[in-house]
Amino acid sequence: MNDSNMIKRAERPGFCLIGSKVVVLVNRYITYFCPETIINMYKFSVTPETKSKAIKGALVEELTKTSLGNKVIAFDGMHIYTITLFPSEYEKEYVIELNEGASEDASRSVSYSVTIHLAKSLKMQELKDYYNGEQSYVSQDILHAINVVLRALSSSCLNAPRAMFSTKFGPIIDTKEGLELWQGCYKGVCLSHYGLDLTIDTTVAPFYKSISMVKFVGEFLGRTDFNRAFSHKEYAKIERALKGVQVETIHHTDRTMKYRIKGLSVVPLKELMFSVDDDGIMTTVVDYYQSRYNCKLEYIHWPSLQCGVSGRQIYLPMEVCKLVQGQRYRQKLSTTQAAKLLKITCKRPQNRLNGILKAARGNFDVEELTEGEFSATGFPKVLYGSVLSAPLLKYGNEEIFMPIGGQWNMANKKIIDGGKVERWACLNFSKVPALEVDNFCSELINMCNKIGMVFEGKPLAVQQSSNFMDIQSALESLLSYISELFTDEGNCQRLQLLIVVLPEEKGHYGTIKRICETQLGIVSQCCLPKYVKAKVNVEYLENVALKINVKAGGRNAILQEGLPFLSDIPTIIFGADVSHPHQECTHLLFRRCCIDGLA
Numbered sequence: 330m331n332d333s334n335m336i337k338r339a340e341r342p343g344f345c346l347i348g349s350k351v352v353v354l355v356n357r358y359i360t361y362f363c364p365e366t367i368i369n370m371y372k373f374s375v376t377p378e379t380k381s382k383a384i385k386g387a388l389v390e391e392l393t394k395t396s397l398g399n400k401v402i403a404f405d406g407m408h409i410y411t412i413t414l415f416p417s418e419y420e421k422e423y424v425i426e427l428n429e430g431a432s433e434d435a436s437r438s439v440s441y442s443v444t445i446h447l448a449k450s451l452k453m454q455e456l457k458d459y460y461n462g463e464q465s466y467v468s469q470d471i472l473h474a475i476n477v478v479l480r481a482l483s484s485s486c487l488n489a490p491r492a493m494f495s496t497k498f499g500p501i502i503d504t505k506e507g508l509e510l511w512q513g514c515y516k517g518v519c520l521s522h523y524g525l526d527l528t529i530d531t532t533v534a535p536f537y538k539s540i541s542m543v544k545f546v547g548e549f550l551g552r553t554d555f556n557r558a559f560s561h562k563e564y565a566k567i568e569r570a571l572k573g574v575q576v577e578t579i580h581h582t583d584r585t586m587k588y589r590i591k592g593l594s595v596v597p598l599k600e601l602m603f604s605v606d607d608d609g610i611m612t613t614v615v616d617y618y619q620s621r622y623n624c625k626l627e628y629i630h631w632p633s634l635q636c637g638v639s640g641r642q643i644y645l646p647m648e649v650c651k652l653v654q655g656q657r658y659r660q661k662l663s664t665t666q667a668a669k670l671l672k673i674t675c676k677r678p679q680n681r682l683n684g685i686l687k688a689a690r691g692n693f694d695v696e697e698l699t700e701g702e703f704s705a706t707g708f709p710k711v712l713y714g715s716v717l718s719a720p721l722l723k724y725g726n727e728e729i730f731m732p733i734g735g736q737w738n739m740a741n742k743k744i745i746d747g748g749k750v751e752r753w754a755c756l757n758f759s760k761v762p763a764l765e766v767d768n769f770c771s772e773l774i775n776m777c778n779k780i781g782m783v784f785e786g787k788p789l790a791v792q793q794s795s796n797f798m799d800i801q802s803a804l805e806s807l808l809s810y811i812s813e814l815f816t817d818e819g820n821c822q823r824l825q826l827l828i829v830v831l832p833e834e835k836g837h838y839g840t841i842k843r844i845c846e847t848q849l850g851i852v853s854q855c856c857l858p859k860y861v862k863a864k865v866n867v868e869y870l871e872n873v874a875l876k877i878n879v880k881a882g883g884r885n886a887i888l889q890e891g892l893p894f895l896s897d898i899p900t901i902i903f904g905a906d907v908s909h910p911h912q913e914c915t916h917l918l919f920r921r922c923c924i925d926g927l928a
Contacts (some may be wrong), residue, residue, distance in 0.1 A: 348715035748881025
């Protein structure tokens with residue numbers, strides 16, 4: 330027995346006995362199963378080997394039609410799952426012909442040798458024994474098999490690992506940057522203390538728009554001048570976004586060919602040449618398309634798409650290609666794209682519940698593929714929880730405060746322990762005038778002193794840098810200047826705090842924090858330019874002052890009644906973070922990673 334493939338029961342230490350009781354509606358559905366059910370798992374092997382999910386899916390579909398008697402099956406890329414046990418004569422080698430698809434010769438086909446053999450029989454009795462307490466573990470393969478079955482039910486959706494997307498879950502949102510946001514749902518079975526649960530939740534993910542490559546480039550790069558060549562930055566951005574993406578040709582009148590992009594050509598299309606025959610006669614791609622397809626290429630200053638395999642490269646002009654629909658975008662989203670996605674995902678509880686109920690009613694029928702061996706309730710699970718009383722907070726001057734609704738603020742209060750800042754500076758990467766930056770710093774210092782800190786009013790330096798593209802040089806220049814000041818005064822003390830006004834252009838916060846805190850060893854406080862140049866925002870100043878106080882070694886508030894096991898004896902606090910497996914890895918459960926720190 331492989332322990333890593335087993336899920337062991339986590340014994341619950343007890344139940345909460347204090348606090349006010351509440352009813353909680355969760356996005357889980359009680360699932361019923363027949364203990365006598367057996368899910369048969371067949372190993373699926375292909376020769377020659379291929380990693381293409383599309384090819385494997387086509388082979389399984391053809392195999393089911395021609396040799397497996399149209400049996401109801403589910404496929405995860407490696408195994409075939411079915412309730413029906415195939416006769417032993419089915420476990421043999423099959424030869425299947427498939428059109429290659431990525432060839433200029435549409436009639437060309439590839440022969441694949443496919444074999445299936447029974448790898449394991451997964452008995453649902455194991456689940457029953459687990460819940461009856463007769464065994465303390467259950468095979469992870471059983472849960473994975475049921476989840477594969479659930480994904481197979483939604484053939485009309487765009488399927489992705491652990492999730493599915495369709496217009497039935499909501500309208501498609503156009504980001505205007507070559508991408509669109511699809512709404513979908515996640516569903517999967519999981520173990521609970523009382524039985525097998527079906528979890529359903531809503532989700533949103535970015536997909537490539539099914540548009541011409543020229544239009545995609547225009548939207549993705551935000552350019553209107555299509556006659557200009559790519560800059561180095563644009564070239565890298567487009568190649569990173571398109572690598573591994575499928576396109577289809579639109580210049581053929583009688584057929585459509587699909588290709589997967591490997592990269593971009595190093596030289597522009599107008600300079601790209603290739604050999605047309607065995608004699609080594611060379612021609613340009615531009616002339617080839619003109620003579621072969623009577624297609625006059627316009628965007629000859631752009632690179633071409635590089636497809637095919639090593640030693641047999643295929644170069645496709647961007648203007649004869651269109652993105653294939655249903656492809657997930659897996660790169661980091663831009664600020665505006667992330668904002669649109671966040672707007673969709675952050676729903677009010679009732680709206681989210683309605684979406685989950687809609688997905689549960691209209692998107693699946695568990696009994697369809699499992700031949701009646703599984704079923705789920707039609708309404709979410711109801712649990713009972715406890716709301717604990719809020720702890721009393723203690724501020725400066727012995728002031729006690731009770732948080733209301735999980736919220737509290739520093740209005741008219743003093744911090745419990747004030748930090749001390751004597752040596753500080755300000756670096757302005759924005760376009761805010763120096764006078765307004767000085768005024769903001771003065772107001773911020775006043776707020777810090779008001780809440781109970783000791784903050785020196787005069788900075789060591791206030792500098793403005795227009796070169797926010799070279800943040801490290803600007804920071805090192807400021808530190809060098811301050812170091813010279815300390816040297817002249819015979820003082821080797823370090824800078825305690827650096828106030829940084831961020832540039833108007835988004836995306837530099839992480840770089841500044843990484844350089845300051847990890848490379849240069851400076852404690853920094855970043856501020857948004859819109860608050861620096863605007864009329865004084867007292868609430869914003871209070872929030873920033875509280876952050877600075879903690880960074881300066883102070884404490885904002887404490888619990889009136891400390892936790893005995895934290896305050897009375899030396900204690901290590903372990904914080905657990907849930908790490909989910911990679912999106913393409915569908916057979917692993919989450920892992921828990923612990924980080925420890927001294928309290």
